[in-house]
Amino acid sequence: MQNAKDTFYITLRSRLATVNPERTMMVRAVSRPGIFVQDAEAPMAQPLLDAFALNWTALAADVQLPAILTQMTCEIQYATAGTQNNAGLDRGRALEEMDYEVLKILYPYASQKMNYTQTPAAAMETMVFWSEPEFGPAVTIRDRLNRTVKVTVYAFQEQAEL
Numbered sequence: 001m002q003n004a005k006d007t008f009y010i011t012l013r014s015r016l017a018t019v020n021p022e023r024t025m026m027v028r029a030v031s032r033p034g035i036f037v038q039d040a041e042a043p044m045a046q047p048l049l050d051a052f053a054l055n056w057t058a059l060a061a062d063v064q065l066p067a068i069l070t071q072m073t074c075e076i077q078y079a080t081a082g083t084q085n086n087a088g089l090d091r092g093r094a095l096e097e098m099d100y101e102v103l104k105i106l107y108p109y110a111s112q113k114m115n116y117t118q119t120p121a122a123a124m125e126t127m128v129f130w131s132e133p134e135f136g137p138a139v140t141i142r143d144r145l146n147r148t149v150k151v152t153v154y155a156f157q158e159q160a161e162l
Contacts, residue, residue, distance in 0.1 A: 003114065003116070004128045004155030005037075005072070007112070007114050008054075009037050011128075012105045012106070013035050016052070016105050020101055023050065027041065034050060034051035034052060035052040036048075036052075037054045038053045038055050047079050047146075049080055051078065052098070053077045053078065054074055054076055055075045056074055057073045060072075065156075067156040068157040069155070070156075071153070072152070072153045072155075073152055074130075075148050076102060076149040077146070077149075078095075078098050078146070079147075080095050080144065081094075081143050081144045082094050088143055094145075098147070099147065102135075103133065106151065111127065112127060112128075113125075113126050113158075115160075124158055128153060128155045129153075130151050130153045130154065131151055134149065136149065
């Protein structure tokens with residue numbers, strides 16, 4: 001399952017760097033694309049603004065198939081307060097821009113599964129694929145607009161992963 005999670009994250013990270021190279025974040029004095037896996041980072045008192053946080057929230061497996069098919073739910077959470085130049089009055093537009101970026105980085109809905117525990121990363125035998133995004137409502141918390149998007153990620157477990 002970890003190879004599927006890593007593949008999903010790195011695929012989205014690479015696509016984001018292409019779709020919007022200016023969407024970056026500074027974490028531990030390092031600038032990188034504005035997307036991260038929440039359980040792989042130190043806890044934060046407040047969510048990062050203008051960045052995408054991936055959270056793995058559910059897991060199911062179909063063991064009746066010749067290969068085990070895992071089904072994982074990933075929630076993509078993001079928030080914006082707009083820009084300082086516009087005193088935050090453009091936060092609706094900023095959220096809409098992030099919504100569009102989510103659509104762009106998720107499509108196409110598949111990627112070759114990779115093993116990132118070795119350098120260079122090695123292609124595996126199967127694909128990781130996912131559902132169309134389910135956008136939750138925009139939620140206002142103080143001066144921020146927040147949204148959660150759910151995606152179901154599927155991957156077959158390969159013999160080397162068992």
